[in-house]
Amino acid sequence: MSEDRPATGHRLLDLVRVMDVLRRRCPWDAEQTHESLAGYLLQEAYETIEAIEEGDHQALREELGDVLLQVVFHARVAEERGAEGFTIDDVAGAIVDKLTRRHPHVFVETAVEGTEDVRANWETIKPPSAPRRGGGTPPFWTASRSASPRPCSATNCRNAR
Numbered sequence: 001m002s003e004d005r006p007a008t009g010h011r012l013l014d015l016v017r018v019m020d021v022l023r024r025r026c027p028w029d030a031e032q033t034h035e036s037l038a039g040y041l042l043q044e045a046y047e048t049i050e051a052i053e054e055g056d057h058q059a060l061r062e063e064l065g066d067v068l069l070q071v072v073f074h075a076r077v078a079e080e081r082g083a084e085g086f087t088i089d090d091v092a093g094a095i096v097d098k099l100t101r102r103h104p105h106v107f108v109e110t111a112v113e114g115t116e117d118v119r120a121n122w123e124t125i126k127p128p129s130a131p132r133r134g135g136g137t138p139p140f141w142t143a144s145r146s147a148s149p150r151p152c153s154a155t156n157c158r159n160a161r
Contacts, residue, residue: 016088019076034077041070
């Protein structure tokens with residue numbers, strides 16, 4: 001890496017700082033909860049899939065940012081619960097731990113000769129499947145029907161800028 005280029009990921013810290021400011025200074029952002037944000041998370045995931053299916057890499061970049069915003073937003077909401085909550089670092093730490101545990105062929109000296117060995121290792125590593133919450137209806141079906149547009153989405157605030 002060049003000395004004059006910032007480290008990869010430095011803008012993630014900027015995103016966390018921006019979210020902290022929004023939670024303190026924007027009335028709409030400040031009143032959001034996990035429940036009020038659930039539909040937005042689903043909407044952004046669908047829009048990301050749409051960009052992938054259309055092969056629109058510029059839109060994919062934007063939609064992945066929107067999904068990342070939802071992750072940071074939910075982590076910030078959780079952080080405000082104090083000892084009962086969690087932080088964005090807790091979220092990142094959990095996924096780092098999961099990825100390293102699930103990839104012993106990369107992070108530990110476990111030999112594999114191809115994807116079939118990786119799949120076989122995964123079957124011995126993965127935890128037993130838990131029953132889906134909510135009976136048989138995936139929770140996202142309910143969330144998708146409750147999503148409403150954000151007060152300043154890309155489509156409804158263009159003229160306000």
